[in-house]
Amino acid sequence: MSTERLTVRKTYKLYIGGAFPRSESGRSYVINDGQGGFLANASRASRKDVRDGVTAARKAFPGWSARTPYNRGQILYRVAEMLEGRRAQFVAELRDTGLGKNAATEEVDEAIDRWVWYAGWADKLAAVLGSANPVAGPFFNLSTPEPTGVVGVIAPDSPLLGLVSVIAPAIISGNTCVVVASEPAPLPAITLAEVLATSDLPGGVVNLLTGHRAELAPWLASHLDVNALDLAGASADLTVECERAAAENLKRVLRPAESDWTADPGLTRMKAFLETKTIWHPIGL
Amino acid sequence: MVPTFTLPQLPGVDQVGAEERAARLATRSIKTTAKAQAIDLAITMVDLTTLEGADTPGKVRALCAKAAHPGGDAPRVAAVCVYPDLVATAVRALHGTGIGVASVATAFPSGRAPLEAKLIDTRLAVEDGATEIDMVIDRGAFLSGDLQKVYDEIVAIKSECRQAHLKVILETGELVTYDNVRKASWLAMLAGADFIKTSTGKVSPAATLPVTLVMLEAVRDFRAEQGRQVGVKAAGGIRTAKDAIRYLVLVNETAGPDWLTPQWFRLGASSLLNDLLMQRQKLSTGAYSGPDYVTLD
Numbered sequence: 001m002s003t004e005r006l007t008v009r010k011t012y013k014l015y016i017g018g019a020f021p022r023s024e025s026g027r028s029y030v031i032n033d034g035q036g037g038f039l040a041n042a043s044r045a046s047r048k049d050v051r052d053g054v055t056a057a058r059k060a061f062p063g064w065s066a067r068t069p070y071n072r073g074q075i076l077y078r079v080a081e082m083l084e085g086r087r088a089q090f091v092a093e094l095r096d097t098g099l100g101k102n103a104a105t106e107e108v109d110e111a112i113d114r115w116v117w118y119a120g121w122a123d124k125l126a127a128v129l130g131s132a133n134p135v136a137g138p139f140f141n142l143s144t145p146e147p148t149g150v151v152g153v154i155a156p157d158s159p160l161l162g163l164v165s166v167i168a169p170a171i172i173s174g175n176t177c178v179v180v181a182s183e184p185a186p187l188p189a190i191t192l193a194e195v196l197a198t199s200d201l202p203g204g205v206v207n208l209l210t211g212h213r214a215e216l217a218p219w220l221a222s223h224l225d226v227n228a229l230d231l232a233g234a235s236a237d238l239t240v241e242c243e244r245a246a247a248e249n250l251k252r253v254l255r256p257a258e259s260d261w262t263a264d265p266g267l268t269r270m271k272a273f274l275e276t277k278t279i280w281h282p283i284g285l
Numbered sequence: 286m287v288p289t290f291t292l293p294q295l296p297g298v299d300q301v302g303a304e305e306r307a308a309r310l311a312t313r314s315i316k317t318t319a320k321a322q323a324i325d326l327a328i329t330m331v332d333l334t335t336l337e338g339a340d341t342p343g344k345v346r347a348l349c350a351k352a353a354h355p356g357g358d359a360p361r362v363a364a365v366c367v368y369p370d371l372v373a374t375a376v377r378a379l380h381g382t383g384i385g386v387a388s389v390a391t392a393f394p395s396g397r398a399p400l401e402a403k404l405i406d407t408r409l410a411v412e413d414g415a416t417e418i419d420m421v422i423d424r425g426a427f428l429s430g431d432l433q434k435v436y437d438e439i440v441a442i443k444s445e446c447r448q449a450h451l452k453v454i455l456e457t458g459e460l461v462t463y464d465n466v467r468k469a470s471w472l473a474m475l476a477g478a479d480f481i482k483t484s485t486g487k488v489s490p491a492a493t494l495p496v497t498l499v500m501l502e503a504v505r506d507f508r509a510e511q512g513r514q515v516g517v518k519a520a521g522g523i524r525t526a527k528d529a530i531r532y533l534v535l536v537n538e539t540a541g542p543d544w545l546t547p548q549w550f551r552l553g554a555s556s557l558l559n560d561l562l563m564q565r566q567k568l569s570t571g572a573y574s575g576p577d578y579v580t581l582d
Contacts, residue, residue: 051573060573224566225575248572 018203034098
């Protein structure tokens, strides 16, 4: 018996509605490692994959946003547990992108910690961002944060830490999202999708596409069923184009500002995808 | 006295062939201007349908308003399809629009009622102003081989319809084989049907492409042999513009372009219209539309 095994290589596909389909277009593009050698083929999504992703995200929105914040926090924590279990795999994948062993390990650890940090915010957002307002009349006046809806995310090039730093704040409050992963380093995003698929996160809450940003982002920005847009990974030109398209139905747009993903994220990203509902309730009835 | 009925010798349906051909035609690519035309044509062929136990006059009026003004410069639909007791409401709401009012009748969807009840059901709907009657055949009688009973019933209902068009629902999901679909199609046409319709929408599977293919072949062959043109209505489970366009391709390639008008081909649907309108918006604005930009059903 031969001791030589056949190599079993992974097919990197998209993640839409909880399933892993190939791109509708059948296209792929070559991903190189740090030295410029061939690493793998990734799916090159088309505008129809964007549309399918938005449809899946819209379908998942009512269920995900109706869950209790506590439950969402638990599910996100479960994701962190799964991330931890695949730590070695993520380190290896980050090293393939050209990072050294220490740098890769550090980034994976920070990404998991970031995810846990956001998971903890689930049941605290309403207390911190909501308020009981004093009004001149016999009313309770309460403001509560509510999810915006479907968020389109152009993920930054930081292949794991940047990616989790844009996904977690969008979904923790009950939004669902369609994410265009880093163009040069999309493979950790698909591995992250495998984590999401196996950790009680309902299908469609996160939809991950790989491909060319300049090709996909404008379709996401102009889609009338997308409610908000995170342009973290968009170039200056692409940002202008996307903002113009997003103006059509007044999407909330988060423009690229920070680039240091290791810094304390604060509440900015979570706040960006919340709307505040204020209710008046008569006192004494 | 109804004459004794004999079904002509019909060749069997090649099941694999029918399914392969339907699947092949479904891959036909319809884009840009052809797609825009197909979408508008599909809208004019829609029988906008509401057949729920919870239907109210208000819901029917809203549906009629949508049928007459689907949104933007979209064309009107062909007809509104309701239960018999809501026909009068729909007739009032659609007065002057030129849109037909179709009513299901004959103990829809099961058809399990005495003939007298079915006749009265039909007569009352016609008297209320229904321009089209969608009857169901007695599948129990058909499957037990009593074709004469099915035939007699269609003839009797047809005479109750007077000027109203008669659509005969075969409920293909319960007929089991394509051979039965072909037989039932011919039986209905010989009995005087103006349209043959795939399904009630209450049984799964409802309309499928191969079943519609078999029915389209039947109306084509029937015209060639008997000289009378009969329409086809596909109903149930057609929800997306893509599905609708597949049916249009099937009509064109099977029965021929003569059938490619609302007079001879209909799509029975409710949520389909919204998807057609969203696709229409996508074509005119270049951006994907969403359910927020069409009316709720």
